[in-house]
Amino acid sequence: MSGSSRFKPNSSPAGGWGALNATARILREQSVIAQSTTTLLKMNKPGGFKCSSCAWPNPTPGHVKTFEFCENGAKALAFETTRKRVTREFFAAHTVSELRGWSDYDLEQQGRLPEPMRYDATTDHYVPCSWDEAFADIASELQALDSPDEAEFYTSGRTSNEAAFLYSVFVRQFGTNNFPDCSNMCHEPTSRGLPKSIGIGKGTITIDDFAKAEAIFIIGQNPGTNSPRMMTNLVEARHRGVPIVVINPMPERALMKFTEPQNAVEMATGGSTKIASEFVHVRIGGDIAVLKGILRALLEADDASRAAGTGALIDDEFIATHTHGFEAAAAAARATGWDEIEAVSGIDQAQLARVAHIYAQSKATIICYGMGITQHQRGSNAVQQIANLLLAKGNIGKPGAGIAPVRGHSNVQGDRTVGIDEKPTQIYLDQLEQVFGFRPPQEHGHDTVEAVEAMVAGHSKVFIAIGGNFIHAIPDTPIAYEAMSRLKLSVAVSTKLNRGHVVHGHKAYILPCIARAELDIQNGVKQRITIEDATSMVGASSGILEPASPDLISEIAIVCRMARATLPDSAIPWEDYEGNYDLIRDKIAAVYPKLYARMNERLDEPQFHLRNSAREREWNTPSGRANFLVFDGIAMDKPVDVEGMLRLATIRSHEQFNTTIYSNNDRYRGVYNDRMVVFMNEDDMKARGITVEGPVEMETVSLDGARRWLGGLKALPYPIPRGSVAAYYPETNGLLPLYHHDELSKTPAAKSIPVLVRPSTPGAAGSAIQGM
Secondary structure, X not given: OOOOOEEOOOOOOEEHHHHHHHHHHHHHHOOOHHHHHHHHOOEOOOOOEOOOOEOOOOOOOOOOOOOOOOHHHHHHHHHHOOOOEOOHHHHHHOOHHHHOOOOHHHHHOOOEOOOOEEEEOOOOEEEEOOHHHHHHHHHHHHHOOOOHHHEEEEEOOOOOHHHHHHHHHHHHHHOOOOOOEHHHHOOHHHHHHHHHHHOOOOOOOXXXXXXXXXXXXXXXXXXXXXXXXXXXXXXXXXXXXXXXXXXXXXXXXXXXXXXXXXXXXXHHHOOOEEOOOEEEOOOOOOHHHXXXXXXXXXXXXXXXXXXXXXXXXXXXXXXHHHEEOHHHHHHHHHHOOHHHHHHHHOOOHHHHHHHHHHHHHOOOEEEEEOHHHHOOOOHXXXXXXXXXXXXXXXOOOOOOOEEEEOOOEOOHHHHHHOOOOOOOOHHHHHHHHHHHOOOOOOOOOOOHHHHHHHHHOOOOOEEEEEOOOHXXXXXXXXXXXXXXXXXXXXXXEXXXXXXXXXXXXOEEEEEEEOOOOEOOEEOOEEOOEEEEOOOOEEEEEOOOEOOOOOOOEXXXXXXXXXXXXXXXXXXXXXXXXXXXXXXHHHHHHHHOHHHHOOHHHHOOOOOEEOOOOXXXXXXXXXXXXXXXXXXXXOOOOOOOOOOOOEEEEEEOOOOEEOOEEOOOOEHHHOEEOOOOEEEEOHHHHHHOOOOOOOEEEEEEOOOOOOEEEEEEEEEEEOOOOOOEEEEEOOOOHHHOOOOOEOOOOOOEOOOOEEEEEEEOOOOOOEEEEEOO
């Protein structure tokens, strides 16, 4: 890592000039100042293209601003429109073994991939190949498998609805439902847990609800880094006097103070907006305890209000008309002792009562949550407890209220909607058979954890990924590396170089595609793709730049040509779909008539909303009602009885999106030119003899006999509760065991890894998994 480390606590507001300066720096580094400045004005605008970064919704017509992008969106665009190229000469000059030793940041900095490449095992280099050669060899390897279930087909949230839909059709005609997906690693507890509560695995709000909300709760989420455009909605809410309750183990800078870059007065005067009106400094793993505590305090306040003759605080009519199980959930909350709630959450009864009062007084409340909720062993249960709290006051299915899972990647929700699902419903499978005329496989396929387990066991032989950086997003990194290297074939559809290209199978292909900001011309006609945001809004995206290379083709073309080569007898007109994306959307509408009827016609609207049953108070559950669900206990994770054990949450830096590292800085947390740090409570440091910036190592408290260890870290004092620590991912993914996941969805529990932290010898860097 070049340069020297610096650690300087940051008390300045988030956003503001810091965001503008960081954006300008990235544009300069990628040599795209003039091009990207013009292009940014088309991002997230009607007739333009959707940002490839986060999934936060665009404003509705009439509310669109001049600049509808954020700092991270600008970084994503700069990296994809960079003038740098990873040429064949670059690959000739560097063996793959050498590149494997490079950092993720250095790999990403090499620029765009301009042509298809094939790994040559005899020379340990990637070499150019033709598209036809690549597809023929990939098809040959797939056809040679003993079973289609020996292949894994991964999808990233960057993939468009059209490409994801065709991918799901191709893979199912090939014969498997093995669809490990990036959603398996983040919001799968929403997809699997929330339907049991309200009948749908999506949020129930739209962007307009923020303007009507009377209270907003943000739990386990850091929007200033992960979905910065959300900050505009939060600033506007605070200016209207709306209370914002933040529940998080770390006091993230943007949720404390934020300067809106488009607010001329704040920018000119150095002003800012205080975002959190109430900050609940919960311990890692204490969220269910907080939620039950708020519900108990609400019920007790309701009792007192009724006794005083001032009316009910909960919504009796909604509960009686629309829900099932309230009495059992209320009894469970009342039976949870305050001593236990305080001990697990780290929050006293008085503050929880104060939060409950805010909730009780609001007639319309939105609860937003992120991976601080979902990435626990009982993340699905936590999602259901959020639903319980909302249902108690009828806060689903009315203006200004609802549940808001804040999805990470741009189209991760859309991919699931159009068929990327390892556990497809029978209704979907029957509809697919009717529309396309083949019998799809009926057995459930592999999610991410199961895919890695199959690779480790030697059952999976081929891995094909559309986008993403799978190998550096998954748990047990050293084990996954070894398993990936034993595959017969790995294929990566990408725009930039990443870890997934240098950790690969015996055969490997890099298939570069055009980026979302680039023109997609088929048969002389400019094509559009579609994206679904975190609030079920769908809009068209159309690039405006010339592709980075004339040898690039679209993701849709890659899927269609792979399908044609692999399934030569298929009756599906893949070539027609490659040449006209309207035909793909006609088929999406045929498979999903209730959601996507008249899809092509509706694309002329700036965006359209997919019908959300729970938003309309239609409950697609076995009971026909929304369900209060009882969860015994209040622990987010299974207890670990080891003296000195801490809970590690893996986090992103501000200069990062998913596994993409834009720089080695994290200015909001005051870290510069370093990522090998551990944020610790000062009392926890003192108890372990750890000094400020002193060298430390972390070891997982493993249950499988393996020793998972990481050295070369520095300890930084940070306002985080005792018993909790945080460190960056993907660097710490090797500490996350594959078995440590949510019980219902199998989402890796990356926000609650049991670890031991201790001083180490200076310079004792490295990582290891031993005993497997």
